[in-house]
Amino acid sequence: MTACTNNKATMFATTPFRLLTLILLMLTARTALAQKDSLVTMDMKQARIADVLEELEKQTGRRFYYDTTDFDSTRVDVSVRQQSFTKVLDAIFTDRDITYSIDQYHRVFIARGEAIRTDLPLDFFDKKDSGKVASEREDTARNRQEQNSSLQVAALENKLYTVGEKTDGPLHGIVNLAGYTRDAKTGEPVVGASIYIENPRIGVFSDQFGYYSISLPRGRHILNIQSIGMRDTRRLLMVYGDGKMNIDLRTQVMTLKKVIVSAEKASNVRRTEMGVQKIDIKTIKQVPVVFGEADVLRVVMTLPGVKTVGEASTGLNVRGGSADQNLVLFNDGTIYNTAHFFGMFSAFNPEVVKDVELYKSSIPAKYGGRLSSVLDINSREGNKKEITGSAGIGLLTSRFNIEGPLVKEKTSFILGGRTTYANWLLAHLPDQYKNSRASFYDVNLNISHEINKSNSLYFMGYLSQDRFNLNNDTTYGYGNRNIGLKWKHVFSNKIYSLVAAGYDRYQYNISSKQNPVNAYKLGFDINQLYLRAHFSWFLSSSHTLEFGVNTLRYKLHPGSYTPEGKPSLVVPDVLQTEQALESAAYISDRYAISSALSLEAGLRYSIYSYLGPNQVNNYAPGQPITNDNLINTKNYGSGAFIKTYSNPEYRLSARYIITENFSVKAGYNTQRQYIHALSNTTAMAPTDIWKLSDPNIRPQSGDQVSLGLYRNFKSNTIETSIEVYYKRIKNFLDYKSGAKLIMNHHIETDVLQTKGKAYGVELMVKKLTGKFNGWLSYTWSRTLLRQDDPNAGELINNGSFYPANYDKPHDVTVVSNYRFSHRFSISLNATYSTGRPITLPIGIFYYANSWRTLYADRNAYRIPDYFRTDFSMNIEGNHKVHQKTHNSWTIGVYNLTGRRNAYSVYYTSENGAVNGYKLSIFGSAIPYVNFNIRF
């Protein structure tokens, strides 16, 4: 049995015949005639199916229903003596892709491809009845059994699959079934599919590889498989022992009027983790964004608890965390700068991305090293069956991707690229911006290879580069480079391992050549090598263990300032290379105490060492870290462990299901962070520097408690949740007034370690199915920082709490989409938030022949509130399956109301006077158009 590629499968109302069957089933009130199977004797050569069936009807008295055109050309040889009539049918139809089914009235339905269903699907009326229907249908479905000689690909719903060696004795005990869930069309894994049986209720989710492992009692089961964007399906199982089974799922063909009843899609109610949001690329693509290119991070920003300082920033502030407190993983590689083009675009090519998962509360123990959140961005593995691709053209950017098998069904690749051509546009700007230039590109390459059933290899490569200058001679460039290899090994059904190794780099440089005497180049880079080993052990139906070790080797070049060109008098100045080793071991257990109560407990122990060679300044203990208090400087040799920090981190979450649609969850977790971004700008600037913890700069730490209620309505088509959290942050790095952050040989004297607290309530209502879909999120939150240690140097705002830059108490976002037809949908976004805090002058004074502003407390005021609506229309070309290319248009308007939302408010001295300005990134509605083509 191979994976099912039959396009006709289970579309059971598509031909008149099948429709007739259905009507007959529903309307015929004839009592079933008790019919005893009479034995058949036949001998026909090269006979038409119709003739054979006619003969069978005569001999058995049964009625056959079939579409004669299906079997016109088929000739069969039949030679049987005193056989049961099913044996005859088996003999005829085996190896012919012809199936039959028999209903309770002993009518026989014959079709090509998949068997005709003689009952209504499980969820046809209401799920309440599904159990009953299912138990009835077991008698009527064809019970063909198949030995589990090789890995099964279960493609048929009505076939009974046998798992394990068939035994005759009574069936007791628990066995394990594992395998992959895959997209039947592309062969790519289906992530997050829910796989469950109803009785007893046991369920698991497929992981990032589509892998699932479920422990079941021996016996007969209906295995239900549901996944967003995929058609719900199920498999009939007869489980005798451990076994493997891959499940192919079909993409959901949007049936506009169908109500999708899904018990297990209610993963927000059932998942143990809280504060996890997952969005797939389909949803991302229908959200209107500026310039029309689907943007992963902009969509993440619409989720509750996620904020950003403004339009020109892709920095996420998750539950009061700063932008550097997010671990952004792109296929396991850490991305340090997620912005392209002044933050207008995010670093991720939408054609390559599969989905995005944001952990803002329960961060699994396998992740660590950042305080606020983990943003896990996965790209697709590439079509395993055929070469396909897509391309998109917008006004500022173009993108393409090509994917396909290198070795069919075994090895696939996906290659994506993006570039911009915005310079033509900048050239049209007024004189003051005329000589500005900006461009970027990025390239992705992923290869996945299945060595054999239990070994797979994944390669990922990512490269991005930005370059711009703002109307002067200074050129800025920055980029990410990531390369990684991952090996997945399945030891047994219950245990698999992942070993990943890779290299991540972020670099930037600034250069200026206009004045030959001062011409310079400034460089900065972060390099990290990582090795991670992770094990998942599906211990039993109630315990899933995850454990592993991570190690991360950092090498930072915190700054080099070097001459450019011969006449330059610049003295090369290179800051000491910083090195560190961050390792962690972790273990976590997902424990289903009862069907209602489940617990996930994790422990992560991280050890961080700041490594030599380096020179470290020692300051008088208990005194502010200033140049005046410098005692001595100590030299450490290569490989020396200069300072080691280690700490346990706890990750706990629990879920209790109150009713089927209603659950309550609670969580507590602690985090440590050893690398800090230093910035005195509001937005994450490409020139922000990163600093490793050292003897003078302690690691950041934080903990969070959260509580959430989850309730689904309307047969789980509407998900609602409310989560509250309280978070503490310690040793958050802030800068002193007038700090010099770039090329500072003793940066510890210019920074402060502050405390912070954040708390809030997040509400979400989400409807992801049906004609009208989208979500509404509301967050009320505060983020407050404090520096009240007089020994640390300077008190900020006299040591009282002050709001962080991204403290925006109210934040409401609506993302909505309405599908008029398969080919046309419209999307409307609206977002409102309180203006972010800002430092405004408290007075003015006259100095150096000009009025100048006087500043005092940080962030004591706010910019005007933010409001924006966006609109887009998504127009798909025709949906003929077999044409070479499919195209689609996206036409939209960003900032529909043209509101000039303040990005910042600033005061500047001009010609002696102080003038206040409100700066808006977008001063009007921005229309856009995008053309996409798939091939």
Added chain:
Amino acid sequence: MSLSLKNITSTLLLALVLTRCKDPFVSPYVSPPTGYLVVEAFITGNGPTRVTLSRTIPVSGNVKPPTETKARLQVEGDDNSAYTLDELGNGVYGVDALPLNPTVKYRLRIHTAGNKDYLSDYVPFRSTPAIDSINWTVDNSGVNIFANTHDPSNNTRYYQWQYVETWKYTSGEYSNGIFQKDKPFVVDRNPVDQIYYCWKNNISTSIILGSSIKLAQDVISRQLLTHVSNDGSQLSIKYSILVTQYALSEDAYNYLTLMQRNTETLGSIFDAQPSNIKGNVHGLSNPAEQVIGFISAGTVQRQRIFIDRSQLPRDWRYSFSCALPDTVVPLDSAKLWAFFGPGAPFVPVNMHFTNGLFDGWSANGAYCVDCRTQGGANTQPSFWQN
């Protein structure tokens, strides 16, 4: 389709042009009372020393700074020397020459009329190297003026510049008549009373700083001082700039850098956030009291250059034009008084003749005829070279 795409494109273009728009912002917040003392001083070893005292005021108005009068100021050296400064009015205190010693550190002591005492930190006396040259280049929209300097001993490293621009310009019409109180009320104008040529000054209002700290030699090359636009009167006849160069200490340089960053930001996406700055003047009565200003001491260097119209591109044709045609004012006492008398807005231009007969004065608005209405003075400065 191509047409509509083009339309969309141009709409987008337009949108982007409007993008990043700046709107005036008036803070809805009320400034808290401040009234901090502001001290601006450069204790000068080779010229007059001037100290200006003022106070901080609320954000709302760019009015005249409240001057701090009747204070007593004293420059003190760490060799126990002390020099009292005189009050020169308008909050300015000073003395024309101080016999300072380059090896001594100096500080400033202030006793205000409000009976509060302030004292600055001791600052080193820093000798400023001579300005090597002030040069300029032409671009599409005007002239860029640069300073060049170096310190052979590699000691100075931190610099500040200030400048005073002076330029000669004209009114629209040359006036040959001048009003006088007695009959015949309008007489021929003496050349010393001319109001066709004026000289106007402009003082640098931005903080111009430069540093050679990252260079192998203490060299400042082509430090941009200002851009002089060719669409104003500056370059219409002759332009002059007097540049004053100051050597700063590292602390003074950092203080001014921060003040510059706080107060002269351009509002770009990545601007640093404003921060609190601390000068080197402290309240003795209340050490926590905020005082604005950073005192420095040393010598200053000056250099003046001229740029003549003839040195500039020929197609720069700025001229003050006045669209109003002349009016003829007959020789009638009442009319002459009404047109040209005190407070009247007209200025006589030329004698008017009808059939060879002097019968009146042609006249035009003061704005067209009197260059002083554009803000300059009609007396040639002593340094001016024609």
